[in-house]
Structure formats: C-alpha cells, structure tokens
Amino acid sequence: MIKFLWKGIIRDKGRSLLPVIVVSIGVLCVVFLDGLMGGVMNNMVKMTANFQTGHLKVMTRAYNGNEAQKPNDLALLEVDELIKDLHQKYPNIDWNPRISFGGLLDIPDSRGETKAQGPVAGSAYDLLSDDSKEAERLGLQKSLIAGQLIRRSGEIIISSDFADKFNVQPGDTLTFFGSTMYGSMSFMNYAVAGVIRFGVGMLDKGAIILDLSDARQLLDMDNAAGEILGFLPDEHYDREITESIKQDFNAAYADNSDEFAPVMLQLADQNGMRDSLSYMGSVSFIMVLLLVFALSIVLWNTGVLGGIRRYNEFGVRLAIGEEKKHIYHTLLVESLLIGGVGSVIGTAFGLGISYLISIYGIDYGAMMENLSMMIDPVLRAEVTLRMFYIGFIPGVLSMLIGTALSGQAIYKRNTAMLFKELD
Amino acid sequence: MQPIISINGLVKTFPVGNGFFCALNDVNLKLGTGEFVGLVGPSGSGKTTLLNIIGSLDTPTEGKAEVLGHSIGELTAKESAALRNKDIGFIFQSYNLLPVYTVYENVEFPLLLQKMSADTRRKAIMEALDWVGLTNKEQSRPSQLSGGECQRVAIARAMVKRPAIVLADEPSANLDAKNSHNILQTMRKLNEELQTTFIFATHDEKVMQYLKRIVYLQDGEVERDETVNQPNRNE
Ligand SMILES: Nc1ncnc2c1ncn2[C@@H]1O[C@H](COP(=O)(O)OP(=O)(O)OP(=O)(O)O)[C@@H](O)[C@H]1O
Ligand SMILES: [Mg+2]
Numbered sequence: 123m124i125k126f127l128w129k130g131i132i133r134d135k136g137r138s139l140l141p142v143i144v145v146s147i148g149v150l151c152v153v154f155l156d157g158l159m160g161g162v163m164n165n166m167v168k169m170t171a172n173f174q175t176g177h178l179k180v181m182t183r184a185y186n187g188n189e190a191q192k193p194n195d196l197a198l199l200e201v202d203e204l205i206k207d208l209h210q211k212y213p214n215i216d217w218n219p220r221i222s223f224g225g226l227l228d229i230p231d232s233r234g235e236t237k238a239q240g241p242v243a244g245s246a247y248d249l250l251s252d253d254s255k256e257a258e259r260l261g262l263q264k265s266l267i268a269g270q271l272i273r274r275s276g277e278i279i280i281s282s283d284f285a286d287k288f289n290v291q292p293g294d295t296l297t298f299f300g301s302t303m304y305g306s307m308s309f310m311n312y313a314v315a316g317v318i319r320f321g322v323g324m325l326d327k328g329a330i331i332l333d334l335s336d337a338r339q340l341l342d343m344d345n346a347a348g349e350i351l352g353f354l355p356d357e358h359y360d361r362e363i364t365e366s367i368k369q370d371f372n373a374a375y376a377d378n379s380d381e382f383a384p385v386m387l388q389l390a391d392q393n394g395m396r397d398s399l400s401y402m403g404s405v406s407f408i409m410v411l412l413l414v415f416a417l418s419i420v421l422w423n424t425g426v427l428g429g430i431r432r433y434n435e436f437g438v439r440l441a442i443g444e445e446k447k448h449i450y451h452t453l454l455v456e457s458l459l460i461g462g463v464g465s466v467i468g469t470a471f472g473l474g475i476s477y478l479i480s481i482y483g484i485d486y487g488a489m490m491e492n493l494s495m496m497i498d499p500v501l502r503a504e505v506t507l508r509m510f511y512i513g514f515i516p517g518v519l520s521m522l523i524g525t526a527l528s529g530q531a532i533y534k535r536n537t538a539m540l541f542k543e544l545d
Numbered sequence: 546m547q548p549i550i551s552i553n554g555l556v557k558t559f560p561v562g563n564g565f566f567c568a569l570n571d572v573n574l575k576l577g578t579g580e581f582v583g584l585v586g587p588s589g590s591g592k593t594t595l596l597n598i599i600g601s602l603d604t605p606t607e608g609k610a611e612v613l614g615h616s617i618g619e620l621t622a623k624e625s626a627a628l629r630n631k632d633i634g635f636i637f638q639s640y641n642l643l644p645v646y647t648v649y650e651n652v653e654f655p656l657l658l659q660k661m662s663a664d665t666r667r668k669a670i671m672e673a674l675d676w677v678g679l680t681n682k683e684q685s686r687p688s689q690l691s692g693g694e695c696q697r698v699a700i701a702r703a704m705v706k707r708p709a710i711v712l713a714d715e716p717s718a719n720l721d722a723k724n725s726h727n728i729l730q731t732m733r734k735l736n737e738e739l740q741t742t743f744i745f746a747t748h749d750e751k752v753m754q755y756l757k758r759i760v761y762l763q764d765g766e767v768e769r770d771e772t773v774n775q776p777n778r779n780e
Contacts, residue, residue, distance in 0.1 A: 123657055126650065134645040438641045441602065442655050442702075443630025445623055537625075538603035541593050541714055545638040 127456050131463075136431060138460055141424050145464025145521055146471070148417045149513035153472025154503070156406055156512050161480065161504040163402045167359055167389065169498055172259050173325060175392040176351030177359050178215065178367060180204070184381040185348060192222040194303040194341060194348055198384060201347045212367055214355050218256055219347030221246040221337045225300030227280075227330065229288045238288045242280075242328045244298070246337030250275070259357065262318065262331070268292055269316030275336055277315035281329040285317045292316055298330075302342035310340045321499035361399075364388035406512075413516040414523070421524025425457075429531050434544065436532060441540045446532050453529040454522060461521030465514040472513060476503040549709060549742060550576040550599060554608035557594055557765075568594045570765040571608070578709070579740040581733060581755065583747050586762035592746035595762070596712050599744065600633055601625035613709055630658050634703025634741075636713035640695040642687040642702070648674070649683040652701045659706065673705035677731055693724030700728060704735055714746045722751060729755045 131138045171177055181189065184196040198204060198219075205217045223244045231237040247256040249272050257263065262271055267282055269292030278298075280290060290296065292314050299309045312332065320326055338344055352367075354360060371386040390396040429436075439449055483500040557569035569591045576582060584592040597603040598610050602625075604618035611617070613632055620628065629635075642651050652673055656666045674680045677697035687695055696716060703711050711732075717725035733755050736743050745752055753759065761769040 126646075126654075126657055129650070130643075130645050137645075434641060435643055438637075438643065439654075440626075441600075441629065441635045442658070443626045443628070443633070444658055445626045448658070537622075538597060540602050541597050541600075541637070544641045545593075545714060 123452065124455060124459075127452055128459060131456060131459055137428055137456075138463075141421055141428075141457075141460050141521060141524075142464040142467065144417065144420050144424065145461055145517045146468040148413050148520065149465045149468025149517040150472040150475070151468075152410060152413055152516055153469050153509050153513040154475050155409060157472065157476030157503040157505060157509050158479070158501070159402055159406065160506055160509075161476075161502045163399070164504050165498045165502065166398065167395070168357070169322070170393055170395060171353070171357075171359060171389055172261075175387075175389045175395065176218075176349075177354050177364050177389050178352035179387050179392065180208070180217075180350040180352070180371075180384050181348065181387075182382045183385045186385050186387070192224070192348060194221065194223055194343065194346075195305065196382070197221070197303055197343060197346045197348045198350065199346050199382075201345050201350065204384060205350060208350070208352070208371075211371070212352070215352040215367070216255060216355075218248055218254070218351045218353070219334060219349070220351055221334065221341065221343060221346075221348045223300060223337065223341055223348075225298055227284070228297040228299060229290060230295070230297065240284060240288065240328060242284065242298070242330045244300075244330050244332065244337065246332050246334045248334045249331075250333050250335065255353075259353070260331075261320075265318050265320050266316050267319050269314065272315050272331070272333055275333060276311075276313055277332070278312040278336075279316045279318050279331040280314055281326045282317050282319040283326055284328055284330070285314075290314055290317075298340065300340065302340075303346065304342060306342075308340055308342065310336075312336075359389055361388075361390055365390075410512065410516050414520045417516060417520035418523040418527070421521050422527045423524075425453075425525050425528025426531070429528055436535065437540050437544050440535060440537055441544065446535065449532050450529050453525050453532070457521045457525035458518060461518035462514070464521065465517030468517060469510065469513045473505060473509055476505050476509065479503040480505055548575040548577050549613050550574070551611045552599075552609070555595075555598070555605050555610055556607035557591070557598065557603070558606045568765050569598075572765070572767055574760065574767065574770070576742060576744065578742060579736065580742045580744075580758060581736045582743070582758040582760060583745040583753060583756040584760050584762055585748060585753065586768070587748065590762040591765040592762055593714055594765075596714055596744065596746050599710070600635065600712050601628050630655065631706065632709045634706070634708040634711040636696070636699050636703050636711060636716045638715040638718045640687070640692070640699045640719075642695055642698055644687050647684050647686055648679060648690070648698050648701075651687070651698055652705050655702060655706045669705050669707075670701075673701040676704060676735055677701045691724075692720055693727060696720060696724070696728050697731065700731060700735075704739075704741070707739065708741065710742045710744065712744050712746075715749070716745065717747070717749050717752055725749070725751045 182196050182198055185193055201219050208217050225242060225244060226239050227242045228236050229238045248254040249257050257271060272279060294314045295311055296314060297309055297311050302308045354363060365388055368386045368388045375383045390399060436449055480503045483502045485500050552572055552574040555569055555572040558565040558567045584595055586592055598605055598617055599612055601612065601617050601620060609616060615628055649670060652670045653666055656669060671680060674683055677700050679694060679697055682690065682694065716728060729752060732743055735741055757773055759771045759773060760767055
C-alpha cells in the first residue's frame with residue numbers, strides 16, 4: 123500500500139508539489155537559522171573564551187570577588203609553581219597567565235615633552251615563548267592593520283582608535299604611566315610595533331597589548347598574574363569537562379579559608395554565559411515550535427484544497443469498500459512521505475547555505491562597532507550534526523498535523539450520496 | 546433459485562423542507578445468483594436510490610433489505626465497507642478511474658484493500674484485464690484511453706475481486722452505441738461464465754436488449770417485473 127501511495131505522490135504533482143515546497147522552505151529556515159545561531163553562539167563563546175574567560179580561569183578568591191576592577195594587588199603569586207601543578211593534574215589543558223591593567227599613555231613630541239595623553243587598558247599575554255598559542259588564539263596577526271607583531275621585549279601594540287586619535291605610528295616611542303601591584307608609581311618607555319583593530323568595540327577602545335614579561339616588570343609582578351586561563355584541546359569548549367575540572371580543582375581548596383587561595387571558574391560561570399547558552403537553546407526550541415505552528419496552518423489549508431481536488435478519488439475508494447479510517451490513515455502515511463521528502467530537500471539546502479556561510483562568512487562589522495558584545499564581526503554559520511535532523515521535527519510534524527486536521531473531512535463524507543456524486 | 550438479495554416492504558424517504566419525500570415505496574424484490582437484471586424507469590423513479598441500498602451505501606427507512614445474508618441498515622460502517630469490498634462491484638456512469646494510476650493499478654486497488662499477496666494479485670488482475678480485452682493497455686493512464694476503454698477498465702476493477710454482485714448505474718450513458726454494445730456483451734459474458742449477478746439502473750434501450758429481467762419502477766414503486774425469455778443480443 124505504501125508503494126501505491128508513493129506512486130500517487132510522485133505522479134500527482136498537484137498533491138505533492140505545494141506541500142513539499144512549503145515544508146522544504148520551512149525546514150530550510152529552521153536548519154539555516156539553527157546553523158546561524160550555532161555559528162553566532164560558537165563565535166560568541168570563542169571570542170569570550172579567548173579574550174576574557176578562557177574555558178577555565180584561575181584567580182585568587184579576592185581577585186575573583188572584585189574581578190571587574192582587575193585588582194592586581196590581589197593577583198596570584200608563585201604562578202610558575204601553580205601552572206606546573208595545573209599541568210600535572212590536567213595535562214591536556216593549555217594554561218596561560220594573563221595580566222590586565224590600566225594606566226595612562228603619554229605621547230612625547232620631538233623634544234620629549236608631553237604632546238598628548240590618554241587612558242589605556244593594557245592586556246599582557248605570553249607572546250614571546252615558543253610554545254605559546256596566545257597570539258594565534260587572539261588572532262593578532264589577522265587584526266593587525268599596521269606594523270608588526272611584538273617580537274621582543276619593550277614593544278607594544280596599540281589599538282587603531284588610539285593611533286588615529288594621537289597620530290601614532292609604528293616605530294614611535296610612548297611612555298606608560300601606571301602603578302605597580304604594590305601601589306607605587308611606575309612608568310616605562312615602549313616602542314610601538316604595530317597597530318591593531320579587532321572590529322569589536324570593547325576590545326578596541328584604548329587597548330594596548332604587550333608581552334607578559336614586560337608587564338610583570340612594569341607592574342612589579344614577578345611570577346605573578348591576575349588570571350590564569352585554561353583552554354581545552356583544539357580550543358573546543360565542553361561544558362561538562364570544564365565543570366568537572368573546576369569542581370575537582372576547587373575541592374582541593376575547600377578547607378582553605380585564605381582569601382588568596384586560588385579559585386577556578388569555568389566559562390559558563392562568567393560574563394552571564396550560562397544564561398546566554400541556555401537562552402540560545404530555548405530560542406531554537408521556540409523557533410521550531412513556532413514553525414510547526416505556522417506550517418501546520420498552511421499545510422492544513424493545502425490539505426483542504428487537496429481534499430477538494432481528490433473528492434472523486436475518495437468517493438470511489440469509499441464505494442469500493444475502503445473504510446473512512448483507512449483512507450484517513452493513508453492520508454497520514456502520505457503526509458509522512460511528503461513531509462519526509464520536504465524535510466530532506468529543506469535540510470539539504472539549509473546545510474548547503476550554512477556550509478557556504480561557514481566558509482565565506484558575512485561581514486557585518488560596521489553594525490557591530492558600538493556593541494558591547496564579544497562577537498567576531500564576520501558571521502559564520504556552523505554545520506553541526508544536529509542540523510541533519512532538527513528540520514525533520516517541524517517538517518514531518520507540521521505536515522502530519524496539517525493533514526490530520528484537513529483529513530478529518532473524510533469523516534463527514536456521506537456514503538449515501540456517492541452514486542450521485544460520482545455520476 | 547436461491548435469492549442473494551431479498552427486499553421486503555422497503556420504504557425510503559428523504560427529508561425535504563418540512564416534510565418527507567418518498568423515493569421508494571413498499572418495494573418487494575428477490576434477486577438470485579446469476580441474474581442480469583435492470584431497474585428501468587423514468588428519471589426520479591428511484592433506480593439509483595434502490596441501487597444505493599443494495600450496495601449498502603444507504604439504509605432503508607422502513608422494511609428490510611437483505612444482501613448476501615446481511616441486513617442492510619443493521620450493518621456498522623465497517624461491516625458495510627467490508628461487504629462492498631468483498632462482494633459488491635460498482636460501475637459508474639462516468640467511470641471514476643483514479644487518474645494518477647495506470648490501468649493495472651486501478652484494477653489492483655480493490656485487491657490491495659484485501660491484503661492479497663502480490664502474486665495472487667497479479668494473476669487476478671491479468672485475468673480481469675483479459676476479460677475486458679485490455680491486457681495490452683495495462684501501463685496506460687486513464688487519460689490515454691477512450692471512454693469505452695475506461696468503462697472496460699471499470700468493469701475489470703469491479704470484477705477483479707470476483708464479487709457476487711455488480712451494480713451499474715447508467716453504465717452506457719457516456720458511451721456511443723458501439724462501445725455500449727461492447728461493454729454490455731462483456732458483462733453478459735462474465736455473467737454467464739462467472740454467475741455474477743449484474744444489476745443495472747438504466748433507461749437506455751441498448752442496455753435493455755441485453756437484460757434477462759426488467760424491473761420497471763414508477764414513482765418509487767415496482768410497476769412491473771418481467772423476465773425476458775429471448776434476450777436480443779444482436780450486435
Ligand atoms: N438525498 C436525497 N434527498 C432528497 N431527495 C432525494 C435524495 N436522493 C434522491 N432523492 C429524490 O428521490 C427521487 C428518486 O431519486 P433517484 O436518484 O433514485 O432517481 P433515479 O431513478 O435514479 O433518476 P435518474 O434516472 O434521473 O437517475 C428523486 O425525486 C430525487 O429527487
Ligand atoms: Mg439515477
């Protein structure tokens with residue numbers, strides 16, 4: 123019987139074409155949007171992890187309590203020993219000390235007098251060790267718009283807004299004024315190696331980047347660091363793994379009441395990421411639900427029209443002795459077949475478009491300039507396993523619901539009228 | 546003659562406006578195996594209404610209609626569908642073939658409902674197509690056939706399950722004389738070979754020539770019931 127129905131679907135384009143198109147388009151939207159949101163989410167997670175939270179982050183408890191201020195007086199000490207310890211316990215994780223700090227940058231004129239001054243937000247990363255992945259992780263090379271990356275101690279990279287505002291070029295020497303972790307005044311001269319622009323407002327505002335060793339010297343933070351960021355292998359965030367490492371690490375310090383004892387957080391604990399992550403999950407769910415609803419209504423109407431077209435056919439089938447229930451069931455089976463075909467087509471196109479966008483990306487940087495969101499200005503959809511099946515839920519379900527509703531008409535058919543209707 | 550259809554005091558009324566219209570009034574009729582009978586009468590005399598009841602598509606208002614031992618009107622929807630599916634074939638004035646299916650598949654449909662094995666189906670279908678002389682058209686679609694051929698497919702579809710009874714409402718109304726004779730000869734032949742009971746509703750003279758028995762209806766009543774001794778079967 124299924125074969126028989128299948129032939130009917132294939133041959134009767136009026137029966138199948140419109141629903142297949144409707145289902146395909148709906149499924150395409152779901153699959154594509156899922157890919158897009160997955161891409162955006164992934165991107166947001168990646169950017170947030172790379173620049174701010176890591177997949178895991180170790181700080182002192184006191185620093186953590188006041189993290190927004192980047193209070194370096196509360197920084198971790200004996201960092202080398204701590205990292206060695208972390209490496210031993212969690213060998214797959216890449217651990218990276220970082221320091222964030224604030225201060226003033228002074229631009230001298232040719233005679234060494236102050237020409238201009240501006241507040242800056244400094245970030246220090248391990249950029250000079252051979253085995254450090256930090257430069258790559260931050261995408262420094264691709265964001266560089268002038269000059270070069272830091273190759274030696276005494277060099278800094280400055281943000282393009284600062285460079286433009288004060289007309290600073292690579293090769294210029296600038297003076298940084300700030301305070302050490304112990305509160306005394308410090309200053310240092312740096313050569314500008316390069317100018318950088320990430321395209322993300324909050325990363326670009328008055329940013330300077332320097333090597334960790336220079337920052338330690340400047341801030342009197344020998345073997346100290348504000349934060350140690352941990353990254354999972356292949357830079358791939360996994361909520362469960364990080365959660366268990368975090369629990370394990372923190373358990374070891376549970377009995378320690380020292381406010382300078384280290385504490386570990388994972389990505390989801392920071393920057394409201396837990397909410398963002400679950401929000402995205404429910405958006406997907408709601409989107410699928412809405413689509414099921416909307417498509418069902420469209421397909422219900424399509425089904426009603428189809429029922430009118432096939433009025434005669436159903437009449438003959440009733441006369442021949444097919445039960446109404448059986449006709450209704452065959453309609454549902456047809457709807458599963460049509461919904462399945464539409465879902466396959468929609469999924470294929472959705473995956474295709476997502477794939478293209480994952481490769482070429484959409485540059486919407488101009489829109490993002492003033493947003494305080496951690497997101498790459500080039501949008502990339504992501505192709506995930508989930509996208510291969512997620513479209514089938516609304517595709518098949520809406521076709522089934524639409525047919526279940528429209529097919530009810532068969533029960534209203536009066537057999538006593540068949541001879542008259544068919545003649 | 547063992548009656549397979551027995552109708553006693555059958556009344557059928559339809560609600561019309563505030564009252565009722567009596568389409569069949571005290572009809573009594575017995576039909577046996579192998580009959581080739583026509584319900585004949587002017588338009589509105591109740592021919593189709595009677596076929597409807599015999600075919601278990603409609604139920605009596607009063608009286609009794611027994612078909613193959615089943616009392617029409619006391620059957621559930623499921624039972625009457627089963628009766629139609631197994632034992633009654635229908636032939637319509639306008640053929641009513643399923644347009645998206647081939648000749649073969651149209652004839653196959655009643656057998657699919659009976660959950661018959663593919664082999665048995667194939668044999669039965671080819672035999673039915675052979676009866677109506679359309680074995681060479683099994684892969685054609687109804688739109689590619691002439692009216693006469695369509696009606697022959699409809700006959701094959703009605704006969705393929707070897708029903709006890711075939712009901713045909715004005716089967717020749719859309720056909721020219723040559724095709725009318727052709728399908729009537731086919732049906733007569735099947736009637737004789739398989740002892741299938743054929744019941745026609747008609748006012749076509751050509752059909753009447755082939756009938757073995759004619760039941761004249763007038764205003765819902767049986768006016769005359771004649772057995773034709775020497776059916777005229779001139780081509
Ligand atoms: N469902 C119905 N509701 C009301 N009246 C009906 C209904 N069905 C049939 N009738 C009436 O019953 C009468 C008999 O109808 P029927 O269809 O049996 O006539 P018929 O002999 O087949 O006529 P024709 O030769 O024109 O097909 C007609 O007057 C018709 O109007
Ligand atoms: Mg009639």
